[in-house]
Amino acid sequence: MSRIRNLIIALAAFAYTLPYRPIREVAHLRSIVVFQSAKMGDMVCTTPVFRAIKAHYPNARVIVVGIGNINGALLAGSPDVDRYIESGSFIKTVRALRREQPQAAVVVGPDVFAGACAILSGAQTVVLAAVVGQTAYMTRPYQLLLPRTVSTPHYMHEYAPREYLRVLEPLGIVVSDTQKHLAVDATATASVRTRFAALTKSARPVIGIIPSAGHQVKAWPVDRFALVAEHCAKQYQATIVVIGGAPDRKRTEAFIAMLSPQVSVVDTVGQLSIEELKALIAHLTLVVAPDTGAIYIAEALGIPTVDIVGPVDEREQPPIGPIHEVVVPPRIRPELFVMDARSYNMAEVTRQLMATTVPMVTEAVDRLLAKNTSTYE
Numbered sequence: 001m002s003r004i005r006n007l008i009i010a011l012a013a014f015a016y017t018l019p020y021r022p023i024r025e026v027a028h029l030r031s032i033v034v035f036q037s038a039k040m041g042d043m044v045c046t047t048p049v050f051r052a053i054k055a056h057y058p059n060a061r062v063i064v065v066g067i068g069n070i071n072g073a074l075l076a077g078s079p080d081v082d083r084y085i086e087s088g089s090f091i092k093t094v095r096a097l098r099r100e101q102p103q104a105a106v107v108v109g110p111d112v113f114a115g116a117c118a119i120l121s122g123a124q125t126v127v128l129a130a131v132v133g134q135t136a137y138m139t140r141p142y143q144l145l146l147p148r149t150v151s152t153p154h155y156m157h158e159y160a161p162r163e164y165l166r167v168l169e170p171l172g173i174v175v176s177d178t179q180k181h182l183a184v185d186a187t188a189t190a191s192v193r194t195r196f197a198a199l200t201k202s203a204r205p206v207i208g209i210i211p212s213a214g215h216q217v218k219a220w221p222v223d224r225f226a227l228v229a230e231h232c233a234k235q236y237q238a239t240i241v242v243i244g245g246a247p248d249r250k251r252t253e254a255f256i257a258m259l260s261p262q263v264s265v266v267d268t269v270g271q272l273s274i275e276e277l278k279a280l281i282a283h284l285t286l287v288v289a290p291d292t293g294a295i296y297i298a299e300a301l302g303i304p305t306v307d308i309v310g311p312v313d314e315r316e317q318p319p320i321g322p323i324h325e326v327v328v329p330p331r332i333r334p335e336l337f338v339m340d341a342r343s344y345n346m347a348e349v350t351r352q353l354m355a356t357t358v359p360m361v362t363e364a365v366d367r368l369l370a371k372n373t374s375t376y377e
Helices: 002-016 040-044 047-056 069-075 088-100 112-120 140-148 160-171 187-197 222-236 248-256 274-281 293-300 346-354 356-377
Strands: 030-038 061-066 083-086 106-107 125-132 150-155 205-208 239-242 264-267 288-289 305-308 324-327
Touching: 002 112, 030 047, 030 088, 030 112, 040 069, 040 293, 047 160, 061 069, 061 088, 069 083, 069 274, 083 088, 083 288, 088 112, 106 160, 112 125, 112 293, 125 140, 125 160, 125 187, 150 160, 160 205, 205 222, 222 239, 222 248, 222 356, 239 248, 248 264, 274 293, 288 293, 288 356, 293 305, 305 356, 324 356
Parallel strands: 030 061, 030 106, 061 083, 106 125, 125 150, 205 239, 205 288, 239 264, 288 305, 305 324
Antiparallel strands: none
16 A cells, blocks of 8 residues: 555656756755654754755755654754654645745655655755665655656765765755754753752763664664673673663563662663653763664764664764774674665574674773773772
């Protein structure tokens, strides 16, 4: 049914463009719509796009269309985003966009719903990302839209936040700055400081551990996370903050049950809004997690991270830089990619997860905390 729906949506957009090609230069951009149809981590990695638009066109109105209200809360307070629209029904989304009267619309990843909405928004210029490389995401309905728009390449196995920026080039914005940006609400910060006063004032490391992942094939075994937590507690007298959403409760309870009584644990699972999650992460010393949304929040807020990528391509998206460690298992090739997370060999995924050892992770933690040795001795 979804294939038929997508084809109908693509044909409607295709027919809309038949009388003309909506490809025009926008000399003075006043409004632009950016579509990011993926989850929270990908949205964080798209924030350089919003910042680049505002830097080049300070007075432009930036409207972001994404899935779910979580992404809206994630971007709340950002000086780079003027409005967030949660994509709903096709007609409702198009109507909301047409009221915005955008001059340009860009789609950072292949999605026929987003591409068709972009075309029907009435924007003068529509830019769609076209993935270069084998991926099921480049569906036939989406490819049907490409000749009716401006298309820019998105190269697989390259750093995705940089690839997202390519959709801005037809608008005269050519940049390579991939620094992520998120705002933290003052009210949420005050709430976190009140609820977790001991954490926010601690002289010892406060280490966030996220035992779960949005895509469960990324989830490292909980018993190994427990051994990492034990190491942090014994070596650094660290407090362990367990982070996750309500659906992660069963897994996080299993993780906590494996810890010895000597480990100081604060369980926040299912207790925080997205604003409070950002505020809490901003107070952490370090975050250890699979490749999941919260680790990108940490990156955007300048918090060191240890990313246990498992089957994920370490080149495409994980946090990079001197305060970030990426733990990569021995392998010939990764199984999951930003633009292709659907087709994978489950046996190889499991092998790559199990090939990531506890010492590999604890050594990464030690390297990061060694930069603050004087504080934690």
